[in-house]
Amino acid sequence: MGPIMQETVYSNARIVLADEVVVGSLVVRDGLIADIGTSSRLGEDMEGDLILPGLIELHTDQLENHFSPRPGVRWNALAAVQAHDAQVAASGITTVFDAIRVGTDEQTEEFHQDMRGLADAVGAAMDDERLRAEHFIHLRCEVSAPDCLAGFALFENCARVKLASLMDHAPGQRQFTKLEAYEFYYKTVRGLTDAAYRVYFDRRLAESQTYSAANRAAVSAHCLRHGITLASHDDATDAHVEDAIAAGVKVAEFPTTVLAAQASHEAGMAVLMGAPNIVRGGSHSGNVAAGELARAGLLDVLSSDYVPFSLMQAIFVLSEDEESGIDLPQAVKMVSARPAEAAGLDDRGTIAQGKRADLVRVALKSAVPIVRAGWRQGRRVI
Numbered sequence: 404m405g406p407i408m409q410e411t412v413y414s415n416a417r418i419v420l421a422d423e424v425v426v427g428s429l430v431v432r433d434g435l436i437a438d439i440g441t442s443s444r445l446g447e448d449m450e451g452d453l454i455l456p457g458l459i460e461l462h463t464d465q466l467e468n469h470f471s472p473r474p475g476v477r478w479n480a481l482a483a484v485q486a487h488d489a490q491v492a493a494s495g496i497t498t499v500f501d502a503i504r505v506g507t508d509e510q511t512e513e514f515h516q517d518m519r520g521l522a523d524a525v526g527a528a529m530d531d532e533r534l535r536a537e538h539f540i541h542l543r544c545e546v547s548a549p550d551c552l553a554g555f556a557l558f559e560n561c562a563r564v565k566l567a568s569l570m571d572h573a574p575g576q577r578q579f580t581k582l583e584a585y586e587f588y589y590k591t592v593r594g595l596t597d598a599a600y601r602v603y604f605d606r607r608l609a610e611s612q613t614y615s616a617a618n619r620a621a622v623s624a625h626c627l628r629h630g631i632t633l634a635s636h637d638d639a640t641d642a643h644v645e646d647a648i649a650a651g652v653k654v655a656e657f658p659t660t661v662l663a664a665q666a667s668h669e670a671g672m673a674v675l676m677g678a679p680n681i682v683r684g685g686s687h688s689g690n691v692a693a694g695e696l697a698r699a700g701l702l703d704v705l706s707s708d709y710v711p712f713s714l715m716q717a718i719f720v721l722s723e724d725e726e727s728g729i730d731l732p733q734a735v736k737m738v739s740a741r742p743a744e745a746a747g748l749d750d751r752g753t754i755a756q757g758k759r760a761d762l763v764r765v766a767l768k769s770a771v772p773i774v775r776a777g778w779r780q781g782r783r784v785i
Contacts, residue, residue, distance in 0.1 A: 410437070411781065412446025416454045416764075419735050421753050429454060431760040434780035439754065449764060452775060455735055456754050457497025457761030458714050459742040461566060461675065462541060462634075462656060462706040465490065466501040470521055477517060480524035485533055492535035492785050494711040495763040495774045498743075498751065499536050500566050501525060505554030506545030506618075508607075515554040522561050529563075535777070535784035539746075541566040543636075546618035547573045547611035555622060566746060567626050568634035568656055569619050569647075573611030623650040632746055634675070638663040644670065654704070654745050659690035664701045673745040675704040678717035678738075682710075697727045704745060705737045714738050715765070715772055 414428040418439060427441035469483040469490075491499050503518050525538050540563045545551055558564050595603065626633050634654035635647035644666040647655065655667035656675045664674050676693035677686075685692045696702040707714040715738075721727050722734040743752030751759040760781040766773040777785040 409433070409781075412444055413449050413454065414444055414446040415451060416449035417451060418754060419453060419455045419732055421736070421740065421755070422732055424453075424731060429754070429762075431762075431778070431781045434760055434782070436754060436756055436758050436760050438756065450766075453765045453767070454754070455495070455718075455763050455765055456739040456752055456758075457763055457777065457779065458495045458738045459746070459748070459752060460491060460496045460499040460707055460711070460714060460738075461654070461704065461742050461746060462502055462568070462708060463491065463499060463711060464502050464709055465711055466521065466525075467503065470517075480521050481528060481533075483521070484524045484528045484538075488528070488534040488536055488538065491707075491711050492777060493774060494707070495715045495765065495777060496707070496711065497536050497761040497763070497777060497779045497784075498539070498748065500539045500541035500746070502541045502543050502568075504543045504545065505558070506548030506551035506570075507554070508548070515550070515557055518554065519557040519561070522558065522563065526561075526563055535779065537779060539563050539565040541568065543568050543570055544618070544622050545570050545572060546622065547571045547607065547615045548618075549610060549614055551614065551618045552621055555625070559625070564631060566632045566634060566654075567622060568636045568654075569622060569650065569652070570636040571611055571615050571619075572637075573607045573615070619646070619650065623652075627651050630747075635667075635672075638667065641666055647672065656706075657690075657708075658696075661691055661695065661699065661701070664691065664696050665699075668701045668703070673703040673741060674701055675706055675742075675745075676702055677708040678705045678713035679708055679710050681705065681717040681720050682713050694721075694724070694727065697721060697724075697729060703737065704741045706742075715774060719767070719770070719772055 410432045412428055412430050418425050418429055425441055428444040428446055430438035466487045469487045470478050503522055507514050522540050528534050529538055542564055544567055546569055633652045634656045635652040636656045637659055638644055639659045644663055648670050654675055655672040658664040658667055668674050680686050680693035705717050718734045721729045722731040740752040751761050760778055762778045764776040766775055
């Protein structure tokens with residue numbers, strides 16, 4: 404979708420800039436922000452609503468959920484992409500990195516072919532101008548899986564891959580340093596017997612010990628050669644952060660402890676936490692609360708993770724929390740300017756002259772904001 408070639412004025416708006424909120428008008432010309440004024444220039448009346456930069460989502464798992472809405476069900480890939488796109492756009496997201504897994508528990512070639520097909524559907528939908536948001540691919544690389552590199556290789560010529568995360572969900576690792584949490588996820592939720600769980604536990608532990616280091620090194624090296632941003636997932640210790648630094652990681656996704664968040668932040672990585680964590684007031688898996696990191700000045704980027712609309716909600720939860728010390732422009736940066744910077748997208752993320760007119764109109768009538776309209780490159784998409 405190319406930029407809309409005309410001039411549009413949005414007036415009577417509260418415009419969220421990098422460091423302040425101004426009341427006035429916003430001029431969009433040929434898909435770019437042309438002028439920001441505090442005058443009463445006439446245009447389309449925003450009725451005092453907020454205009455934010457379009458939200459930028461670095462890690463959402465929802466595309467896979469649309470593609471496989473039930474166990475064993477595979478939906479039409481193009482239809483799944485369009486349904487996912489409608490959901491993220493209605494949440495105010497104008498740029499999204501769709502998370503797609505490589506490396507499986509079951510080591511199935513069919514799974515990886517499905518995932519590559521899903522990525523191809525994203526590319527085809529973008530080329531055919533079917534989508535409201537701009538979509539990139541985020542590869543979630545399960546480095547402990549024996550087939551991680553085989554799956555990763557299928558994406559080596561996929562131009563939309565711009566982000567890859569290094570993940571290890573084996574027992575005793577990172578998110579699952581507490582084995583009780585691992586047992587809940589992989590025994591209770593899956594309904595395994597004690598014997599079946601023990602077999603699964605032992606196999607995943609052995610796979611992590613055998614494959615993680617080599618797969619992590621291979622994926623990192625490829626990404627650095629090809630300009631793909633690297634993220635480290637669920638770091639918990641100083642050693643994990645040191646591994647991330649050595650690999651050239653730029654984004655620390657969901658650190659599970661204050662210690663790891665502090666070390667990542669000091670190393671210059673963007674610390675990313677889940678917006679659902681902010682909205683709920685804590686982690687659903689018992690790890691560090693994102694609000695605690697925000698109050699300590701250690702939170703840089705928010706991601707909707709498993710609830711797309713949480714990204715918009717979290718802006719206002721944070722900015723209305725007096726203890727956080729975070730005002731509205733600072734909260735908005737966590738879902739726009741900072742993820743843009745982390746992903747190397749310097750043409751968007753702020754409302755400033757010359758930037759892309761990726762915008763979202765938001766009304767506040769209660770604790771839950773209302774997304775009234777959205778534009779990508781000046782073209783209205785919701």
